[in-house]
Amino acid sequence: MSQDIPVTGYAILGLLTFGDELTGYEIKQRADVTLRFYWVSPAMSQIYTELRRLSDRGLVVADVRRDGGREDGREVTTYAITDAGQEALRAWMDQTPAGFPVLKHPVLLRLLIGHVTETEQTRQMLHDYVAELDQALADLSAVRESLRGADEPGQPFRFPSLVADWGLDYFDAEKRHTRLALASLGETGPEGETATA
Amino acid sequence: MSQDIPVTGYAILGLLTFGDELTGYEIKQRADVTLRFYWVSPAMSQIYTELRRLSDRGLVVADVRRDGGREDGREVTTYAITDAGQEALRAWMDQTPAGFPVLKHPVLLRLLIGHVTETEQTRQMLHDYVAELDQALADLSAVRESLRGADEPGQPFRFPSLVADWGLDYFDAEKRHTRLALASLGETGPEGETATA
DNA sequence: ACGTGACTATTCCGATTAGGAACACTACTC
DNA sequence: GAGTAGTGTTCCTAATCGGAATAGTCACGT
Numbered sequence: 001m002s003q004d005i006p007v008t009g010y011a012i013l014g015l016l017t018f019g020d021e022l023t024g025y026e027i028k029q030r031a032d033v034t035l036r037f038y039w040v041s042p043a044m045s046q047i048y049t050e051l052r053r054l055s056d057r058g059l060v061v062a063d064v065r066r067d068g069g070r071e072d073g074r075e076v077t078t079y080a081i082t083d084a085g086q087e088a089l090r091a092w093m094d095q096t097p098a099g100f101p102v103l104k105h106p107v108l109l110r111l112l113i114g115h116v117t118e119t120e121q122t123r124q125m126l127h128d129y130v131a132e133l134d135q136a137l138a139d140l141s142a143v144r145e146s147l148r149g150a151d152e153p154g155q156p157f158r159f160p161s162l163v164a165d166w167g168l169d170y171f172d173a174e175k176r177h178t179r180l181a182l183a184s185l186g187e188t189g190p191e192g193e194t195a196t197a
Numbered sequence: 198m199s200q201d202i203p204v205t206g207y208a209i210l211g212l213l214t215f216g217d218e219l220t221g222y223e224i225k226q227r228a229d230v231t232l233r234f235y236w237v238s239p240a241m242s243q244i245y246t247e248l249r250r251l252s253d254r255g256l257v258v259a260d261v262r263r264d265g266g267r268e269d270g271r272e273v274t275t276y277a278i279t280d281a282g283q284e285a286l287r288a289w290m291d292q293t294p295a296g297f298p299v300l301k302h303p304v305l306l307r308l309l310i311g312h313v314t315e316t317e318q319t320r321q322m323l324h325d326y327v328a329e330l331d332q333a334l335a336d337l338s339a340v341r342e343s344l345r346g347a348d349e350p351g352q353p354f355r356f357p358s359l360v361a362d363w364g365l366d367y368f369d370a371e372k373r374h375t376r377l378a379l380a381s382l383g384e385t386g387p388e389g390e391t392a393t394a
Numbered sequence: 395a396c397g398t399g400a401c402t403a404t405t406c407c408g409a410t411t412a413g414g415a416a417c418a419c420t421a422c423t424c
Numbered sequence: 425g426a427g428t429a430g431t432g433t434t435c436c437t438a439a440t441c442g443g444a445a446t447a448g449t450c451a452c453g454t
Contacts, residue, residue, distance in 0.1 A: 006410075007303065014310035025432045038305040043413050048433065074419050076432065086313065093307055093314045098322050100329050101302040101371075106204065106295040108235040108363060113211035114356035116283065117290045125295050132297050153383075159311035162381055166305060166374045173370035174298075177363045184359055186350075203439075222403050240441050245404065271448045273403065 005057075005088075008042050009050045011035055013059060013081055013089045018156065021063060021078040024048050033143060034160070037136075037167050051079055059085035111181065119185055126178050126185075133178070137171045140164060202254070202285075205239050206247045208232055210256060210278055210286045215353065218260060218275040221245050230340055231357070234333075234364050248276055256282035308378065316382055323375050323382075330375070334368045337361060 015030055016022065022030070024047050032041050042050070054060040060079045081089075107129045114122045144164040151161035212227050213219065219227070221244050229238050239247070251257040257276045278286075304326045311319045341361040348358035 007306070008411085011306055014306070014313070017310055017313055023432065028432095034309070035306075038300050038302040038309075040299065040301060040412090043411075044433080045413075045435075046411065049411090074432080089310070090313050093310070094318055098303040098307055098326065100333070101300060101304065102237065103235050103298060103300055104237060105235040105298040107298065108360050109204070109208055109211070109232075110290055110295050111363070112231070112235075112356055112360045113214055113286070113290070114359070115353070116211070116214055116287050121291055129295065136297070156312070159309055162311070162378050163305050163309045166308070166378060169374050169377070170370065173367065177366050180366070181359050181363060205440090220403065222401095225403095237440090240443080241404080242406075242442075243440065246440090271403080 005053065005059075005092075006050070008040070008046060009054060010089060010092050011039055011042075012047065012050050013054060013085055016060065016079065016081040017086070017089065021080040023076060023078050024051055027051075027079070033139075037140060038163065054085065055079070057084075057088075058082060059088050107178075123182060123185055126182050130175055130178050133171050133175050137168065140167050140171065144168060202250065202256075202289075203247070205237070205243060206251060207286060207289050208236055208239075209244065209247050210251060210282055213257065213276065213278040214283070214286065218277040220273060220275050221248055224248075224276075230336075234337060235360065251282065252276070254281075254285075255279060256285050304375075320379060320382055323379050327372055327375050330368050330372050334365065337364050337368065341365060 011031075012027055015027055015035070024044070028042070028044055028047055031047070035041065051060065051062070055062050059082060061082055063078045063080065064075055065078070066075060107125060110125060111122060144161065147157040147161045147164060150157040152158060208228070209224055212224055212232070221241070225239070225241055225244050228244070232238065248257065248259070252259050256279060258279055260275045260277065261272055262275075263272060304322060307322060308319060341358065344354040344358045344361060347354040349355060
């Protein structure tokens, strides 16, 4: 009866296990810097929908207060995980299979049908992808660095650090795959460019 | 005005560039063995929805005939890409950015919040994931093998082969990442197991 | 011939999810 | 004290999922 919570609901519950009470808005922000790399950045509407559901089931408590403590401020609602929420999350982890990752990879999709356009166009796409990967690597590296100092066994960011390292490796692997594909396409490089590291 | 076609629509269009006329059902089957690895396996309902849209825009032609050629058989509709469809696909490839991949990775999501359960539970999950990766590798290898003989430059399956090789590398990389995580979790392995290759 | 079950083919429907727009208040700047 | 950047929440529409429902075909044994 409590098993009809979507994965995104558990993801939000999980974000709340790292300590603080958060507003929906703050949850969205945290999701945007962490969850987005290996899950989704849920839409605002979805976060508030989930929070209502979780609240209805007693897995989180909503704390409504007035902004700045003043009587006339607007209402701000923060959410915290409850004991029941901890248990539900644990039960989900222990008793339901994780499931296989789903990848929506537009670069690979386009590479698949590379025969409908010029090879040069495909090469360009792959080069662009490498640039985006570099950006993602930079963003994720920043996250990884911010976890330093609390990433040892027993410390709060041990698991997030493992995940970040995994993600960094993943992006590196993607860069390799992209280079291999470029090589296979007889990469000559855009005009005058020399091979990059 | 023709730019409001979802990516899945172009994916279907792309499947139709490999030659034959296909029924919606056959498209679903092909998607299940190829697209699923790096895009989605669209629901049947979605495939038929897209085919209607593509047909309305003249990007595919529907060919209705009676099963087995007999007058009394059921109606079967096959679809083929049109010249306009080829052009639309090409325009999409050349003029719209591919976009960054989206990964829905339940294993990483759970690893992130590994602190809510026992480490042994997390290890188990990672072992299960390796087993699923092996299965995926086997499936994709079979696809890859089926492309042999037509995977040289200029041949029809050159690009699908590139994509399959990329996918195989990706799954290998995932296995490595999983092993690294296991090692970091102080992997002792399930009772009596020895390290695998 | 007659069921039975597996496969092919299509449609339909309810429930999620995506993705923003809209709204409203706060806080800082010029 | 007007403007604009940021915070916090709600609402709406379209897209998507996922499978049930429907239905004909085929191969099989009886």
